Amino acid sequence: MYGALTENVMQIPNPKSQAPNPKPGFRNPGPLGFGIWVLGFGICVASLVAQGPADQPSGPAIDISGYWTPTMNEDGMERGPGSELHDYGGFPLNEAGRLWALSYDPSRVTLRHHQCDAYVTPYQMRATGNFRAWEERDPHTQRLVAIHWWAQVTEGHRVIWMDGRPHPPAWAPHTFRGFSTGKYVGTALVVETTHLKQGWLRRNGTPESDQATVTEFFVRHGDHLTNTTVVSDPVFLTEPMVRSNDYYRAPVDHGTWLYACDDSEQILGRAPDVVPHYDFGKQPYAREYSERHKLPLGVAWTGAPSMYPGYADTAKNMTDAQGTALLSPAPGRPNEVSKAVDPEPRDSEIHVLPIRESVYMLIGDGGNIVVQTGDQGAFVVDTGTGRFSDKVIAAIAKLSERPIQFIANTSFLPDRTGGNAKLGAAGMDPSLPGSFFVNSAPRAVTGLFADPLRHATIIAHNNVTNRLQDAKTPDEAVPGDTYLEDRRRKSHNGDSVEMFYEPNAVTDGDSIVFFRRADVIVAGNILDLTRYPMIDAKNGGSVEGEIKALNDILNRTNYEHEGEGGTYVVPGHGFLADEHEVVEYRDMVVIVRDRVKGMIAIGATLAQVKAARVTADYDTRYGANTGPWTTEMFVEAVYNSLKPAAKTN
Amino acid sequence: MRPLNPWWLAVGGSWWEVPVASAGSRIAATAVATMLALATSSAQRGGAPPAAPPTPRAAALFDITGYWVSLVTEDWRYRQFTPAKGDYVAVPVNPEGKRVADGWDPAKDEAAGEACKAYGAAGLMRVPTRLHITWQDDNTLKLETDAGTQTRTFAFGKAPTGAPTLQGSSVASWDQPRAIFASPIPNRGGPQVRGGSLKVVTTNMKPGYLRKNGVPYSANAVLTEYFDRLDVPGGESLLVVTTEIVDPEYLATPYWTSPHFKRVDASGWHPTACTAR
Numbered sequence: 001m002y003g004a005l006t007e008n009v010m011q012i013p014n015p016k017s018q019a020p021n022p023k024p025g026f027r028n029p030g031p032l033g034f035g036i037w038v039l040g041f042g043i044c045v046a047s048l049v050a051q052g053p054a055d056q057p058s059g060p061a062i063d064i065s066g067y068w069t070p071t072m073n074e075d076g077m078e079r080g081p082g083s084e085l086h087d088y089g090g091f092p093l094n095e096a097g098r099l100w101a102l103s104y105d106p107s108r109v110t111l112r113h114h115q116c117d118a119y120v121t122p123y124q125m126r127a128t129g130n131f132r133a134w135e136e137r138d139p140h141t142q143r144l145v146a147i148h149w150w151a152q153v154t155e156g157h158r159v160i161w162m163d164g165r166p167h168p169p170a171w172a173p174h175t176f177r178g179f180s181t182g183k184y185v186g187t188a189l190v191v192e193t194t195h196l197k198q199g200w201l202r203r204n205g206t207p208e209s210d211q212a213t214v215t216e217f218f219v220r221h222g223d224h225l226t227n228t229t230v231v232s233d234p235v236f237l238t239e240p241m242v243r244s245n246d247y248y249r250a251p252v253d254h255g256t257w258l259y260a261c262d263d264s265e266q267i268l269g270r271a272p273d274v275v276p277h278y279d280f281g282k283q284p285y286a287r288e289y290s291e292r293h294k295l296p297l298g299v300a301w302t303g304a305p306s307m308y309p310g311y312a313d314t315a316k317n318m319t320d321a322q323g324t325a326l327l328s329p330a331p332g333r334p335n336e337v338s339k340a341v342d343p344e345p346r347d348s349e350i351h352v353l354p355i356r357e358s359v360y361m362l363i364g365d366g367g368n369i370v371v372q373t374g375d376q377g378a379f380v381v382d383t384g385t386g387r388f389s390d391k392v393i394a395a396i397a398k399l400s401e402r403p404i405q406f407i408a409n410t411s412f413l414p415d416r417t418g419g420n421a422k423l424g425a426a427g428m429d430p431s432l433p434g435s436f437f438v439n440s441a442p443r444a445v446t447g448l449f450a451d452p453l454r455h456a457t458i459i460a461h462n463n464v465t466n467r468l469q470d471a472k473t474p475d476e477a478v479p480g481d482t483y484l485e486d487r488r489r490k491s492h493n494g495d496s497v498e499m500f501y502e503p504n505a506v507t508d509g510d511s512i513v514f515f516r517r518a519d520v521i522v523a524g525n526i527l528d529l530t531r532y533p534m535i536d537a538k539n540g541g542s543v544e545g546e547i548k549a550l551n552d553i554l555n556r557t558n559y560e561h562e563g564e565g566g567t568y569v570v571p572g573h574g575f576l577a578d579e580h581e582v583v584e585y586r587d588m589v590v591i592v593r594d595r596v597k598g599m600i601a602i603g604a605t606l607a608q609v610k611a612a613r614v615t616a617d618y619d620t621r622y623g624a625n626t627g628p629w630t631t632e633m634f635v636e637a638v639y640n641s642l643k644p645a646a647k648t649n
Numbered sequence: 650m651r652p653l654n655p656w657w658l659a660v661g662g663s664w665w666e667v668p669v670a671s672a673g674s675r676i677a678a679t680a681v682a683t684m685l686a687l688a689t690s691s692a693q694r695g696g697a698p699p700a701a702p703p704t705p706r707a708a709a710l711f712d713i714t715g716y717w718v719s720l721v722t723e724d725w726r727y728r729q730f731t732p733a734k735g736d737y738v739a740v741p742v743n744p745e746g747k748r749v750a751d752g753w754d755p756a757k758d759e760a761a762g763e764a765c766k767a768y769g770a771a772g773l774m775r776v777p778t779r780l781h782i783t784w785q786d787d788n789t790l791k792l793e794t795d796a797g798t799q800t801r802t803f804a805f806g807k808a809p810t811g812a813p814t815l816q817g818s819s820v821a822s823w824d825q826p827r828a829i830f831a832s833p834i835p836n837r838g839g840p841q842v843r844g845g846s847l848k849v850v851t852t853n854m855k856p857g858y859l860r861k862n863g864v865p866y867s868a869n870a871v872l873t874e875y876f877d878r879l880d881v882p883g884g885e886s887l888l889v890v891t892t893e894i895v896d897p898e899y900l901a902t903p904y905w906t907s908p909h910f911k912r913v914d915a916s917g918w919h920p921t922a923c924t925a926r
Contacts (some may be wrong), residue, residue, distance in 0.1 A: 076739025535866075
C-alpha cells in the first residue's frame with residue numbers, strides 16, 4: 001500500500017548516477033587489437049590529411065574555463081564605486097519598476113536580513129571582482145555535465161548545466177544565481193536562467209523581480225570574453241534589458257575567492273517593523289542626479305524610450321512638472337495586475353517537492369501542503385482545498401509507510417483545512433488506543449479522540465476550531481487538539497515540531513509550524529507569494545499582526561550562505577521560499593502600511609488612499625483586480641485595520 | 650647496443666628493418682604506411698581544377714545586413730547626453746589624453762569644420778544611432794549610420810589606402826575560433842560548429858573623440874571590432890560589437906567596450922547631421 005516515492009516527485013537527476021559505466025567490456029586489446037586500432041587511427045588521419053584543414057571546428061565552440069578579470073570601461077562608476085541615486089537611464093522600467101526604485105532607500109541594507117544579500121545573476125556578471133570558470137565532466141564518460149562560474153564578490157557560484165536537464169517546476173526554490181542550462185549555438189555558449197530571486201539590476205535599487213528570466217551569450221575572441229545578458233522581467237520591465245560585460249583572461253589565479261558575510265546589529269534599538277523607504281513624491285534626493293549633471297528632472301526615469309536614439313532631443317524639453325509627476329503613480333490609472341507565473345500546476349495532479357530530511361511539499365490542491373514522515377505516522381501541515389484529497393492521500397502513502405497521524409492547520413481558511421475530513425479519515429493516531437483519557441473520559445471531553453483508530457489527530461490554535469465550528473463544519477474536519485497561547489510542541493519522527501501562535505495576522509487563529517531539525521517553517525497564508533496577504537479583518541486579521549508574524553518567521557530563520565538557503569519557508573501559495581522571500585514580502589507589507597498610515601495621519605479617506613495607488617510598485621507582482629482577493633480589498637483591509645472606525649468614504 | 654627506433658619513425662623507410670617484436674606491431678606499422686599512402690593519393694587525386702573560393706559575401710558566417718538600432722543601456726549619460734568637459738571616468742586615458750580632453754572646445758571644432766569628430770570610426774558605434782548594413786559588392790560591406798550620416802566600408806582582403814579619414818581604412822574577415830594545428834583525431838561526439846564573428850580592423854583614422862566631450866583618440870589608434878549576431882531564442886536578434894581600441898598616444902591601456910544593437914525595420918531611419926555639442 002505504501003510504495004516507494006516514484007511519481008510526480010521533482011528530482012534533479014544526478015548525472016553521475018546515470019552515467020553508463022564503461023568498465024564492463026573494456027579490456028586490454030592485446031597486440032593484434034592494438035594493430036587494428038592503429039589501422040583505424042591511420043584511416044582517420046589519412047582522411048584528415050586529404051581534406052586539409054577542417055572548415056568548421058567541431059565539439060564545444062567555446063571554452064570559458066580559466067580566470068577572468070572584468071573590464072570596467074562601461075558603467076565604470078556603477079560597477080566600481082557605486083551608482084548614483086535615482087539613475088535609471090537606459091533601463092526599460094515600467095511604472096512599477098520606476099516607483100520601486102524611487103522608493104528604495106539604500107539604508108535598507110542595514111536591515112539584518114538584507115545585509116548579506118547576494119547579487120542576482122544579471123548584476124553578478126557585471127559586478128566588480130574577478131571570476132573563475134571550470135568544467136565538470138562525468139568521470140566515466142567525460143561528457144560535459146556543467147560549467148561552473150565563480151564570482152569573487154559575494155562568492156557567487158553559478159552552475160550552468162550542460163547535460164540537457166530540464167528546468168525545475170514553478171514551485172521549486174529560487175536562488176540569487178537562478179537555475180541555468182546551457183548549450184552551444186554556433187560559436188556562442190547560450191545560457192537560459194530561471195528561478196531567480198528578487199534582486200538588483202543596478203546597485204542603487206533598480207529592481208529585478210523573482211519572475212525575471214535571463215538569456216546569456218558567452219562569446220570569446222582570443223583572450224577576450226564577452227557576456228551579453230538579456231533580462232526579461234514581466235514585473236518591472238516593459239521590454240528586455242540588454243547589457244554586455246567584457247572580461248579578459250588572467251594567466252594566473254587571482255586568489256582571494258572568499259567573501260565572508262555575517263549579519264549584525266547596525267542600528268541599535270530600531271523597531272523590528274522599520275523598513276527604510278521613501279514615500280511616493282517625497283524622495284529627498286530626487287533632484288540630486290539631475291542637478292549634478294545639469295539635466296531636466298526625470299530624464300533618467302522614463303523607461304524604454306531612454307534606451308533609443310533621439311532620446312536626448314525629447315528629454316531636453318522635459319519640464320520640471322513632468323519630472324515631478326514621475327515620482328508618484330500616475331493618477332486615475334487602474335491598478336496593474338500580477339504578471340507572475342502561476343505556480344499552481346493545475347493539472348489535477350499532486351506534485352511532490354522534497355525539502356529536507358523527510359519533509360516534503362505537496363503542490364496541486366489549491367494550497368501548499370507539507371508532510372513529514374518517519375518511524376511514526378505522517379505529520380501533515382494543512383490539507384489544501386480538499387478537491388484532490390484522494391490524490392493527496394495517495395501521494396502521502398507513497399512517502400510514508402505509516403498512516404497520517406497528525407494534521408496541523410495553520411489557520412481555519414478553506415485552502416488550509418479543506419481536506420481535513422478526508423485526510424483525517426485516511427489516518428489514525430496510534431498513540432491514543434489504550435490511553436486512559438480516551439477510554440475513560442466521556443466523549444464530550446475527548447471529542448475526536450473517541451475513535452482514534454479511525455482518524456488522525458488534528459491540531460490547531462483554538463480559534464481555528466471556534467471558526468470552523470461557527471461555520472458548521474463537520475466534526476471530523478475540526479481540530480480536536482488545540483492550544484490557546486503562544487506555543488504547542490511535539491517531538492515526532494525524530495524532529496522537534498513546534499507551532500507558534502501568530503495572533504491577528506491573516507486571521508485570529510494563525511500558526512506557523514517549525515520543523516526544527518529539518519529547519520523548515522510552514523508559514524501558511526501569512527506568506528502568500530501569489531498575492532497580497534489575505535488579511536481577513538472580519539476574522540481577526542490585521543496588518544500589524546501580519547507584520548509581526550512575518551518578523552516572527554524571520555526571527556527563526558537562518559541563511560546558509562550569503563543571504564539564501566538555510567531555513568526553508570513553505571508559503572501558503574507559491575514557490576518554496578527561504579528568508580529572502582520572507583523579508584521582501586515583509587518589506588512590502590511594511591511599506592504599504594506606512595503609506596496608508598501616513599495618509600490616515602493627514603485625514604485621508606479610504607477612497608483617497610485607494611486613489612493614491614499606494615501599492616503601485618508591487619501590483620505587477622501581487623496585484624489582482626478580480627478574484628477572491630483584489631488589490632483594493634487588501635488596501636481596504638490595511639486601512640481598516642489601522643483605522644478600525646473608518647468607513648469607506 | 651643498437652638503438653631502438655620507435656616503430657612510428659619507420660614509415661617512409663624500410664619498416665621491416667625495425668626490430669618489431671610482434672605481429673600486432675607489424676600490423677600497426679603497416680597501418681601507418683597505409684594511411685599515409687591513402688592520404689597522399691587522396692590529396693593528389695586529379696580531375697577538375699579546384700573551384701574558386703567563395704566570395705566573402707557567399708562565405709558569410711551570418712547575415713549582418715539590415716537595419717539595427719542602438720540599445721543605449723550602458724554609459725547611458727555619457728552617450729545620450731554630452732558630458733561635462735573633463736569627465737572621462739572609466740576611459741583609460743593617459744595624462745596626455747587628459748590634457749587634450751581638458752582642452753575640448755566644441756566651438757573651435759565647429760569653426761574648423763570638425764563637428765563630426767565624435768562620429769569617427771572609434772567613437773561612432775557608441776553614438777546612439779541606427780545602422781544600415783548592406784553589401785556594397787561581393788567583397789565589401791557598407792555600414793551607414795543615421796546619426797551624423799556616416800558611412801564605413803569594410804573591405805575583405807586588402808585595406809584601401811590613402812590619406813587618413815574620419816572612418817579610416819577597415820579590413821574585414823570572417824573569424825572563427827580555430828586551433829593553430831588541427832587535431833589529428835576528429836571529434837565524433839561534438840556538434841559541427843557553424844558561426845563566428847565578423848572581424849574588422851580599422852587604422853588610418855583621423856583623430857577623433859571617444860566621447861562627445863572631447864576624450865580623444867589619435868591618428869595612431871587601432872580599432873579592432875568583432876561583430877557578433879546573437880539570436881535570442883524566441884526573441885529578437887542582437888548585434889554586439891566587441892571593441893578594442895589601442896592608442897599609444899592617449900590611452901594607458903586598451904579601451905574595451907561592447908555596444909549592442911537590436912534588429913529593426915527601416916521605419917525609424919532618420920539621417921541627421923553631426924553635432925559637436
